[in-house]
Each structure stands twice: as structure tokens, then as C-alpha cells.
Amino acid sequence: MRGKGTTKRVTITDVAKAAGVSKTTVSRFISGDIESLAEDTFKRIARTIEALNYRPSKLARGLKGRRSYLIGVVLADITNPYSTAILRGAEDACHKHGYNLLACNTDNNPEKERNYILMLQSHHIDGLIINTTGQNNTLLQTLSAENLPIVLVDREIPDFNADMVTVNNRQAIAQATQFLIHRGYKRIAYFTQPIRGISTRTERVQAFSAALNEAGLATNQDVYEVDSEEQIRSSIQRFLSSSEEHPRVIFAGNAVILLKVVLELQRQGIHVPREVGILGFDNPDWAEIVQITTLAQPTYLIGVQAVEQLLKRMNGEEEPYQHIALPVELMVRGSTPNV
Amino acid sequence: MRGKGTTKRVTITDVAKAAGVSKTTVSRFISGDIESLAEDTFKRIARTIEALNYRPSKLARGLKGRRSYLIGVVLADITNPYSTAILRGAEDACHKHGYNLLACNTDNNPEKERNYILMLQSHHIDGLIINTTGQNNTLLQTLSAENLPIVLVDREIPDFNADMVTVNNRQAIAQATQFLIHRGYKRIAYFTQPIRGISTRTERVQAFSAALNEAGLATNQDVYEVDSEEQIRSSIQRFLSSSEEHPRVIFAGNAVILLKVVLELQRQGIHVPREVGILGFDNPDWAEIVQITTLAQPTYLIGVQAVEQLLKRMNGEEEPYQHIALPVELMVRGSTPNV
DNA sequence: TTGTAAGCGTTATCAA
DNA sequence: TTGATAACGCTTACAA
Numbered sequence: 001m002r003g004k005g006t007t008k009r010v011t012i013t014d015v016a017k018a019a020g021v022s023k024t025t026v027s028r029f030i031s032g033d034i035e036s037l038a039e040d041t042f043k044r045i046a047r048t049i050e051a052l053n054y055r056p057s058k059l060a061r062g063l064k065g066r067r068s069y070l071i072g073v074v075l076a077d078i079t080n081p082y083s084t085a086i087l088r089g090a091e092d093a094c095h096k097h098g099y100n101l102l103a104c105n106t107d108n109n110p111e112k113e114r115n116y117i118l119m120l121q122s123h124h125i126d127g128l129i130i131n132t133t134g135q136n137n138t139l140l141q142t143l144s145a146e147n148l149p150i151v152l153v154d155r156e157i158p159d160f161n162a163d164m165v166t167v168n169n170r171q172a173i174a175q176a177t178q179f180l181i182h183r184g185y186k187r188i189a190y191f192t193q194p195i196r197g198i199s200t201r202t203e204r205v206q207a208f209s210a211a212l213n214e215a216g217l218a219t220n221q222d223v224y225e226v227d228s229e230e231q232i233r234s235s236i237q238r239f240l241s242s243s244e245e246h247p248r249v250i251f252a253g254n255a256v257i258l259l260k261v262v263l264e265l266q267r268q269g270i271h272v273p274r275e276v277g278i279l280g281f282d283n284p285d286w287a288e289i290v291q292i293t294t295l296a297q298p299t300y301l302i303g304v305q306a307v308e309q310l311l312k313r314m315n316g317e318e319e320p321y322q323h324i325a326l327p328v329e330l331m332v333r334g335s336t337p338n339v
Numbered sequence: 340m341r342g343k344g345t346t347k348r349v350t351i352t353d354v355a356k357a358a359g360v361s362k363t364t365v366s367r368f369i370s371g372d373i374e375s376l377a378e379d380t381f382k383r384i385a386r387t388i389e390a391l392n393y394r395p396s397k398l399a400r401g402l403k404g405r406r407s408y409l410i411g412v413v414l415a416d417i418t419n420p421y422s423t424a425i426l427r428g429a430e431d432a433c434h435k436h437g438y439n440l441l442a443c444n445t446d447n448n449p450e451k452e453r454n455y456i457l458m459l460q461s462h463h464i465d466g467l468i469i470n471t472t473g474q475n476n477t478l479l480q481t482l483s484a485e486n487l488p489i490v491l492v493d494r495e496i497p498d499f500n501a502d503m504v505t506v507n508n509r510q511a512i513a514q515a516t517q518f519l520i521h522r523g524y525k526r527i528a529y530f531t532q533p534i535r536g537i538s539t540r541t542e543r544v545q546a547f548s549a550a551l552n553e554a555g556l557a558t559n560q561d562v563y564e565v566d567s568e569e570q571i572r573s574s575i576q577r578f579l580s581s582s583e584e585h586p587r588v589i590f591a592g593n594a595v596i597l598l599k600v601v602l603e604l605q606r607q608g609i610h611v612p613r614e615v616g617i618l619g620f621d622n623p624d625w626a627e628i629v630q631i632t633t634l635a636q637p638t639y640l641i642g643v644q645a646v647e648q649l650l651k652r653m654n655g656e657e658e659p660y661q662h663i664a665l666p667v668e669l670m671v672r673g674s675t676p677n678v
Numbered sequence: 679t680t681g682t683a684a685g686c687g688t689t690a691t692c693a694a
Numbered sequence: 695t696t697g698a699t700a701a702c703g704c705t706t707a708c709a710a
Contacts, residue, residue, distance in 0.1 A: 011703055022681045027705060038679060058461045059401050060703035063686050068398060070441075070462070078427050081420075088417050091444045095451070100458055102409075103442040105430045112434070119439055122397045123409070146348075262628055286625030289601055350687055361697045366689060377695060399687035402702050 010054045019048040030056050062124050069099050071310060072120035074113060074130040078105040081255055081284045082299055083131065086153060089303025090129060097311060099126070110135030117143070127310035129303075131155055134197050149313035151306045156199040163309045164323040167297050169200060170207040172328035176251065176279055176295055177211035179330060184339040185277060186246035188212065189222040189239045191232070191261055192253035204253055204281065226257065232264050240276065247339035249277030255284045262290065278335040291334035298326045349393045358387040369395050401463050408438050410649060411459035413452060413469040417444040420594055420623045421638055422470070425492060428642025429468060436650060438465070449474030456482070466649035468642075470494055473536050488652035490645040495538040502648045503662040506636050508539060509546040511667035515590065515618055515634055516550035518669060523678040524616060525585035527551065528561040528578045530571070530600055531592035543592055543620065565596065571603050579615065586678035588616030594623045601629065617674040630673035637665050 012030070016023045021041060028037060029045045037045075048054075062068035073090055075083040087103060094101050102125065104116040110133045117139055120128060127149040132140070137157050144150050144162055152164045180188055190208045195201045205223055212218070224235040239250070252258035258280035265272060272278050280287065283296035305324055351369070355362045360380060367376060368384045376384075387393075401407035412429055414422040426442060433440050441464060443455040449472045456478055459467065466488040471479070476496050483489050483501055491503045519527055529547045534540040544562055551557070563574040578589070591597035597619035604611060611617050619626065622635030644663055 009703085012705095013703075023704080024681060024706085025679085028680090031705080036679060041679080055457055055461045057402075057463065057703055058458075059398060059407060059463045060686090061705075063396075063398050063402050063688085063703080064705045066705075078430060079423055084418055084423050087442070088444065091417060091442065095444075095455075098458075100441050100443070100462060102439050103426070103430065104439070105427065105434075116434075118394055119397075119437075122394045123439060124396065124398045259624055259628075266628060284625070285598055286623070286628065289598075289605060289625065290628055348687085351689095352687075362688080363690090363697055363699095364695085367696090370689080375695060380695080396687055399702090400689075402687080402704090403689045404702055405689075 009057070010052050012054075012056065015045065015048050015052060015054050018052060019044050021045065067126050067314070068124040070102055070123055070125045071099050071307065072102045072104065072116075072123075072125040072128045072130075074104045074106060074116050074120070074128065074132070076106055076108045076131050076133070077256075078103065082154075082282050082297065085299030086131075086303040086306070089300035089305075090307050091303070092300075093304045093307035097307075099307075106133060108133050114139060121148075126314050127151070127307075129153055129306045129310065132157065134199065149310050151309050153302055153306050154200055158199075161321050163313070163321050165302050165305045165309065166200075166323070166325055167302075167328045168325040169203045170210075172281070172295050172330075173204050173207035174211045175328075175330055176281075177208055178215070179332075180249055180251070180277070180279060180336060181211075181215050181217070183277075183336055184247055185249045185336075186217070187222065187239075187243040187248040188217070188251055189224060189235075189243075189248070190251045190253060191224050191226055191235065191257050193257055194225050194227055201253065208251065226260075229260065229264065232257075232260050233268075236261070236264055236268070236270075240270070247277075249273075249279060249336060252278065252280040255280065255282035258282065258284070258287075258292070258294075262292070273335050273337050277337070277339070283331055287331070287333070293333045293336040294331045296329045296331050298328075301326055348396070349391050351393075351395065354384065354387050354391060354393050357391060358383050360384065406465050406653070407463040409441055409462055409464045410438050410646065411441045411443065411455075411462075411464040411467045411469075413443045413445060413455055413459070413467070413471070415445055415447045415470050415472070416595075417442065421493075421621050421636065424638030425470075425642040425645070428639035428644075429646050430642070431639075432643045432646035436646075438646075445472060447472050453478060460487075465653050466490070466646075468492055468645045468649065471496065473538065488649050490648050492641055492645050493539055497538075500660050502652070502660050504641050504644045504648065505539075505662070505664055506641075506667045507664040508542045509549075511620070511634050511669075512543050512546035513550045514667075514669055515620075516547055517554070518671075519588055519590070519616070519618060519675060520550075520554050520556070522616075522675055523586055524588045524675075525556070526561065526578075526582040526587040527556070527590055528563060528574075528582075528587070529590045529592060530563050530565055530574065530596050532596055533564050533566055540592065547590065565599075568599065568603065571596075571599050572607075575600070575603055575607070575609075579609070586616075588612075588618060588675060591617065591619040594619065594621035597621065597623070597626075597631070597633075601631070612674050612676050616676070616678070622670055626670070626672070632672045632675040633670045635668045635670050637667075640665060 012023050012026050016026045026045055058069045071094055077083055091101050106113040113133050114136050129151050131154045150162045152162055154166055192201050226232045226235050252261050278292055280292055280294045283294040287294045351362050351365050355365045365384055397408050410433055416422055430440050445452040452472050453475050468490050470493045489501045491501055493505055531540050565571045565574050591600050617631055619631055619633045622633040626633045
């Protein structure tokens with residue numbers, strides 16, 4: 001009973017009474033079990049529901065053991081346009097199927113993540129979409145074993161059996177790196193957020209090194225794990241002063257790093273692309289304005305697919321777990337001219 | 340029962356049995372009613388809960404009539420950085436208090452909005468935060484009358500009694516307009532998304548006209564309601580060709596319009612700020628990169644405040660409804676030089 | 679085609 | 695300090 005006065009909710013019992021039938025019959029109506037209802041009864045119930053303005057309680061339905069119509073989404077950072085787009089896609093898909101989304105934000109903090117997972121569990125979510133820190137694998141395993149459908153997005157967990165929706169990071173990185181080499185860049189620096197065992201970041205760095213090796217270019221020394229402005233500033237300086245004799249370019253591992261790098265270059269008055277080129281993973285809307293070459297992920301689609309996959313599992317599909325890898329598109333813009 | 344095999348959830352009954360006490364006693368433990376528990380009992384229950392890995396069901400608690408620990412957030416567009424930031428703030432505040440957020444996206448579509456509100460109701464949400472289309476006022480009134488705490492963010496509803504968290508649009512617009520005039524601009528065009536009775540948009544346009552009038556400048560003919568790229572293109576042309584003899588500037592009513600306008604100017608090769616200045620309401624992260632003067636809203640704070648206000652109401656606070664108007668900050672950048 | 683009654687996991691009331 | 699028991703609003707065997 002919130003607030004002051006108490007207005008009680010219209011329940012299935014009210015409808016049953018008013019329509020002169022049993023709760024069961026009304027329940028059948030609600031669940032769409034129409035065939036087993038006399039036409040007359042059907043109409044009467046329909047009218048009554050309309051008149052009383054009745055809305056079945058998903059809460060009560062959920063408790064009884066079927067579905068809560070709730071899907072949990074646990075993301076590392078809601079503010080990141082990448083996450084937002086996923087959220088958006090997932091939300092649309094949910095709405096289409098009568099589900100609601102419980103949105104959680106972990107800030108890449110494993111404890112917060114754990115906390116959220118437990119909260120979601122206590123809400124009896126029907127499925128979980130998670131962009132995980134990778135530090136709560138046991139808990140996730142348990143939930144999965146308890147038959148909670150889980151879809152991992154963006155990041156994988158080794159030896160974890162679950163559906164996954166990601167992009168093909170290796171291929172994307174290879175494509176972009178080769179593109180840069182073809183354009184004539186001799187020194188390529190890869191800037192990433194701290195790797196910390198996060199699969200996506202590891203994969204991208206590895207693919208980057210592999211692509212450089214394959215092209216016979218120096219490797220490894222040009223991977224920078226950065227986070228703070230200070231780190232970014234010093235890394236940029238280190239890279240630029242060590243590569244003065246060559247055409248060079250910075251490859252930013254995601255949109256967050258990309259933004260910070262661009263801002264820092266600007267602050268230092270370093271001209272793009274004359275002094276250094278730039279290419280970014282993720283394609284934030286401003287990349288077009290600033291004319292930055294990017295790898296665009298189908299983020300919206302990732303969200304939609306994750307929900308679709310969840311729904312399949314919730315409906316009892318038994319097929320082996322799938323790893324859906326969606327394609328990434330290279331958007332060539334002005335920040336990476338031929339050199 | 341989702342999936343295939345069925346693992347049943349650990350319930351309060353299991354704990355009670357294992358600990359050799361009644362459900363009631365365990366319930367007391369859960370609800371933090373510690374004083375009425377013997378120390379021995381307390382410890383035993385604690386151990387049992389730990390051992391069985393028990394998590395109380397918020398669903399069941401919700402049904403029983405207390406709280407669902409769910410707060411609904413209905414936003415016009417989750418992708419808009421403005422909305423995202425609110426979501427982020429609200430999410431943080433919720434988490435702090437053990438609540439979860441049900442995130443909904445209406446695309447400014449009144450029917451979708453109505454749909455969502457009803458869905459949220461059926462989940463027994465404890466409170467609602469809404470950035471409304473303004474077309475479901477009756478429904479909102481009803482819910483409010485049924486004691487659902489509601490907080491309006493960003494947009495108001497005339498004659499609607501509820502708490503509100505917004506920014507002071509009039510003051511912000513006045514400040515920015517005067518700033519532009521002081522800088523020497525003689526023609527100022529205001530670009531807004533279709534107004535359609537949305538309070539925020541109306542207010543901003545009115546404040547804009549008022550500020551121009553006060554300064555003795557021509558008014559009204561320079562307000563453009565735009566949405567599609569086509570409309571933006573033609574409006575820009577109309578404005579520029581009608582103002583050739585004066586220093587001029589475009590005032591974008593929000594971040595969505597700002598982005599579109601900047602892109603369009605770029606496509607047409609129109610130089611900012613030499614040929615036309617730009618100022619935007621909202622302060623997306625890329626505004627710093629492109630050096631655009633903006634009005635920055637404390638979006639994160641809006642989300643936090645909305646939740647705090649909700650919690651107060653849920654805890655029975657009876658004070659008159661409040662309208663919290665947070666300050667906007669003018670971020671002066673390169674797109675509006677002295678002319 | 680419809681209804682009865684038990685139960686989902688909690689909390690509230692009343693007794694002990 | 696503890697416990698029985700009846701709700702909360704719905705679904706689901708099982709009957710009729």
C-alpha cells in the first residue's frame with residue numbers, strides 16, 4: 001500500500017463475480033485459451049474486463065510458476081553508446097513479445113555485477129542478457145544449470161555453455177589492420193582499455209598483433225592499455241615520439257577510448273590525419289561529423305538477436321548452444337587517408 | 340518451469356525446515372525484524388540461509404502487497420544521450436536502495452506509451468518516472484489517484500498534480516539567447532523537433548521569442564520545426580539565404596537536432612562558425628570535440644533526483660508536490676565567436 | 679464448456 | 695520470542 005489512501009486493484013475475482021463465472025474461466029480468457037470458451041461467455045468476460053478496466057497481474061502469474069515476463073539485461077556501462085544501442089534493440093524485441101526489460105549497470109565492477117544477478121534472480125527473470133565482467137562465472141554456471149536461459153553479449157566466458165551474440169572481432173580487426181597497412185601506415189598503435197581478462201579486449205589485441213605479424217611489421221610494443229587521461233596523454237606522447245619517421249595511426253579499441261584519444265589529440269594541437277591517423281572500433285554518431293574511420297558493429301541487431309535467442313530457449317528449444325557472430329562494417333572516412 | 344529439467348528454487352519453507360523454525364520466524368529475519376529474534380535463532384537462520392544459498396523472492400513479497408522493488412522508467416528515446424544519462428542516474432540511485440529499473444522506450448508514440456504504462460502497472464511497480472508524450476494524461480491521472488507515485492521528468496503536464504524534475508528551460512534559453520546577442524549575432528534561427536504540445540519544446544520556443552523581443556530583434560519567422568533530413572536541409576537554406584547580410588547563428592533545440600544540423604551543414608560545405616554560428620541545447624560528449632557551444636543539463640542528477648523523490652513518496656511523505664528545477668550550464672566553445 | 683480446490687513464496691494477524 | 699493460518703492474484707489438475 002503505497003501513498004496514503006488505499007485503492008485496491010481490480011482482480012480476477014472481481015471480474016469473475018461481475019461476469020458470473022469462475023476465476024478459472026476468466027483465467028482461460030486471459031491466457032488466450034479461447035477455444036474452450038462458449039462464445040457467449042467469451043463476450044461477457046470481454047465486456048466485463050473492459051468495464052472494470054481489469055489488468056491481469058504479471059506478478060501473480062509469475063509467482064504461480066510460469067513466467068515473470070521479465071528479462072534482465074546486465075551491461076557494463078549504460079552510458080556507452082554501444083550498450084545503449086544493444087539496450088534499444090533488446091527493448092524493442094521485448095516489447096514485441098510482451099516482455100519487460102530490467103536494466104542494470106555494473107561499471108565493470110564484479111561485485112556490483114554479482115549483486116545485480118542475485119537481484120534479478122529474486123525477481124524471477126525469465127532470461128538474462130549479460131555483458132559480463134567475467135568474474136562471476138560460477139554464479140552464472142549455477143543459474144544456467146538451474147535452467148535460466150542466458151545469452152552472453154559482446155564478451156565470452158571460456159568453457160561456459162550458453163548462447164552468445166557477438167561480432168567477429170578477429171576478422172574485423174584483421175580487416176581494419178590490413179586496410180591501414182594498405183593505406184601505407186608503417187606504425188600502428190592499438191589503444192585499449194585495461195584488458196583484465198575481458199575476452200573481447202584480449203581477442204582484439206591478439207588479432208591486431210597477428211595481423212601485424214602477418215604483414216611483417218613490428219608488433220606488441222605498440223599496444224597501450226590505458227584508462228585515465230594521464231595514461232592516454234603519456235601513451236600518445238610515447239607513441240608519437242617513437243615513430244616520427246613513419247606514417248602512423250592510432251587504432252582505438254572501442255568508442256570510449258576513441259573519444260578520449262580524439263579529445264587529447266585536440267588538446268595537444270596534434271593534427272589528424274596529417275600528424276597521425278585514427279581508426280576506431282565502434283561507430284558513435286559523432287564519428288561521421290569528425291570524419292573518423294570506424295568499424296561499425298550492428299549493435300541494435302545484437303540486442304534483438306539476444307532476446308530472440310532467449311525466447312527460443314524459454315520456449316523449450318533444445319538445440320546445442322549457438323554462437324552468433326554478426327558482421328562488422330568498415331566505415332572509411334577522412335581520418336585514414338592514403339599516405 | 341523454463342528450459343527442460345526443473346530445479347526448484349530454495350524457498351522460505353526450506354529454510355524454515357532446515358533451521359527447525361517456522362516460516363514466520365524466517366520471514367522476520369528477512370525483513371530485518373531482528374529485535375524480536377533470540378540470538379541463537381538468529382544465528383541458526385543466518386547459517387541455514389547461507390548454507391542453502393537462499394534468496395527471498397521479491398516476486399512473492401510483491402504479491403503479498405508490500406513492495407515490488409520495481410520502478411518503471413518510460414523515456415521517449417533510450418538512444419538519445421539525454422535519456423541515457425537520466426537512465427544512468429536513476430539506475431544508480433535505484434541500486435543504492437535495492438530497487439530495480441524497468442526501462443521502456445516509447446519513441447514518442449502515445450500508443451506505445453500507453454501500452455508500457457499498463458504493462459508496468461501489471462508488474463506492480465512501486466513508482467513511475469516518465470518523460471511523457473503528453474497524450475496519456477487521463478491514464479496517468481488515474482494511476483496517480485490510485486496512489487502510484489509518479490515523477491515527471493523533462494516534460495510537464497498542465498494541471499497534473501505530481502512531482503516534477505526538470506531544468507529551468509526559460510532561464511536557460513534566455514541566457515543563451517542573450518549571450519548570442521551580446522556576441523553580435525543579428526539573426527538567430529531556432530531549430531526544434533515538431534512541437535506537438537510537448538511542454539519542453541513549447542517553453543523553449545516561447546522563451547526564445549521572448550528573449551528576441553526583449554532585445555528588439557525580429558522574431559518568430561526564424562523558428563523552424565523540423566524532423567527529416569529534407570526539412571532540415573530546406574530550412575537551413577531558407578534561413579541562410581534570408582540572412583546573408585547579417586552575422587547569424589543556429590540555435591538547436593536539443594541534441595538530436597543539433598547532430599542533424601551539424602551533419603547537414605558539413606555535407607553542404609557550409610563553414611562553422613565563419614558562415615553561421617551554432618549553439619545547442621544539451622551537451623553530448625562530441626560537442627567538446629567539434630567545439631560547439633552548448634547548454635549542459637545535469638542529466639545524471641535529474642535521474643537521481645527523480646528516484647529520490649519517488650522513494651520519499653513511497654515512504655509516505657505527504658508534502659505538496661514539488662517541482663524541482665535544476666540549473667543549466669552554458670558551455671562556451673568555438674562555434675559562437677564574437678562577430 | 680465450466681468449476682473446485684490446491685498451491686506459488688511471501689507477509690500479516692492473532693495467539694501462545 | 696515464536697508459530698499457525700489466512701491471505702496476495704493467479705494457474706492448473708481434476709471433476710463435473
